[in-house]
Amino acid sequence: MGKKVVLGFSGGLDTSFCVKYLTEDQGYEVHSIIVNTGGFSEEELKNIEEHAYRLGVKSHKTVNAVKSYYDSIIRFLIYGNVLKNNTYPLSVSAERLSQALHIASYAEELSADAVAHGSTGAGNDQVRFDMIFHIMIPGIEIITPIRDLQLSREAEISYLKEKGVEMNFEKAAYSINKGLWGTSVGGRETLSSRGMLPEEAWPTQVTQTGSQEVKLSFEKGELKAINDDIFKHPSEAIQYLQSIAGPYGIGRDIHVGDTIIGIKGRVGFEAAAPMVILKAHHALEKHVLTKWQLNWKDQLAQFYGNWLHEGQILDPVMRDIEGYLETSQRNVTGDVYVQLQPYRFQVTGIESRFDLMNSKFGKYGEMNTGFTGDDVKGFTRIFGNQTLIYHLVKTDNDK
Template sequence: MEKKKVVLAFSGGLDTSYCAKYLSETLGYEVYAVTVNTGGFSKEEEKELENKAFNLGVRAYRCVDAQEDYYNSCVKYLIFGNVLKNNTYPLSVSAERTVQAQEIAKYALEIGADAIAHGSTGAGNDQVRFDLIFQVMCPEVEIITPIRDMSLSREEEIEFLKNHGYEMEFHKAQYSVNKGLWGTSVGGKETLTSRNYLPEEAFPSQIKETQPSELEIEFKNGEIVAVNGENFDHPFHAIQKVEKLASAYGIGRDIHIGDTIVGIKGRVGFEAAAASVIIKAHHLLEKHTLSKYQQMMKSQLSDWYGNWLHEALFLDPVMRNIESFLTDSQKTVTGKVFVTLYPYRFVLNGIESGHDLMSDKFGSYGEANRAWTGDDVKGYTKIVSNSLNIYHQINSKLSTSSKGTI
């Protein structure tokens, strides 16, 4: 009798290693392990994951390089929108899981899988992100989540693997780290409290540079095309360059506190050097090149975009509508931004752009007016204030006449 096929989202950690063995040895599935690289590991690490998967007895293993698609489908719009969740977090993990889940669903459809499995627990956001996308993209495929469904402890998982001939040591790291193109999340005992900050050693990128250095980022229609004069064939390579330069200063570290999809408050540390610098640099360029009302509308739609991405609603068609707006808004966002990098911080020095609306042809703020006269301003303010005068005068009379009444 032909075995049923299950696609396993495989990270190589304890949970997904348990799933690989449990699905094949206990449930009798043919396991097709798939890892989706969204900028989190090297070719050498990819090979290690492949070896680990086959040592666990999987039928097949595939690593999907989704870095380019990750940028094109998601990260690009996070830059266009200057998206920071709660004005802090660049949505690194939210964006990654969305793309990873889609790639896993595509693979399941490609091989005609009967089921999809992932190693999420019942405590976090990722279980919702995976489940929701699987339910939408391949609704006929069963979703299996052994760790969540059986509420397994770490010790129970290790014991099961040992009993099934898998002797690899699983060391419980002091800090859990999830690395990707748009940032690295860091969790530990400190993030389980409301009080404590992560220690220096918890962050994967340690300080290597102490002397200030200059960074020049060039954008074309909102996308990075060059860093320090070096042109790149794809923006995600430029992001990697900025990450390398800025992470050496320990830039982009913080702790995010927010509302989880499952209804509780959650706290996570992160370092996102490239995201921090690029978003702020892009935003500065926009402030010079977009109109007042473009910026106002963008900020509102960008907040919605980030919230819906976080809440696992990436596949809602309204997200494509917002992406169209964000893309159209970038027509004039072209130019260079000049940044100075320091340990733990950076300074935005200014911009150069042919679309810079801060032109002295029309006036110099606080210094000279070339496009209007004093009388023009007097007439303008008289008209603008008219509705306010009517409101305050009428309500002032009503307030005065009502005094002394019971």
């Protein structure tokens, strides 16, 4: 019996290749594990398990990590309104870290000789998986067949066909990663700097027309209800909102970013619920937080998102920033109204008992009841005093 290896398995092209290659060509005893971060139905998970056994794994484990994924990562991305390069909601970046942590734990549980993943040598995932494994299970051998053999998708398909593997190879032409916080889509159109994914490549087809209003109810920064329907856990609210907004084609885009390994990368994604939630949450924050709360949140959240994207979820500074982000949400409670339309949405307003835009203190551009005109005259003289001194001194010295 060969060495025992734990393989992070999704049932797609890359990990299917890994099973066949590791078992039949390398003689390993493969134990596959799929960590569901919101991308699979129960039926799909069952089919993936059956597929794994047909490929030849010794055992297969399914982990439901949806709620823990939200609790440990996604809620902080919402608190911080995190969008990579002001575009991408870190859909795959975040879920890979959750998956890597569960895979490492399982490898330790089985006393495995090695751990394996199906990442290529040209993307971010290889760094995220490798780094988590190095930290959580130091010294264990990390096997990466796709990266080490430098395989193209066409070569993988050819290999699996030769092995008699039956799967949807036409679908495998696109790399699709679906999770609670969005779906990424990679294919030939994203390999160059120009080109858009064809309609059939998007996992969610556009079937909705017209428009509808939805009410998102937040409590201390977390989405608790939609149209007054209360959910037991925010992850359920996210999935429900995705079912409403996804068919409008909302949240489709192409992200171009800097990879961890230094090259530029381009990927398509659809993230209807994340985009609506982030914009709605940010709109509510602009009403209930002070300008310096918003200022520092923006700075810390940008660092948090970038560091998370680069796989550094275990850095203790992340816990420090999460502490600030969570504290900042104590008054982020209220309802946000959003109008959904094909391919777009608009936040139309908020209602909150913590709203600082309160007519008791004045109406912007019309009337202020908090201070007098004379107060403003004195304030502006003091507020600009140092700059006045600078220019007077500069003028004297320029003569």
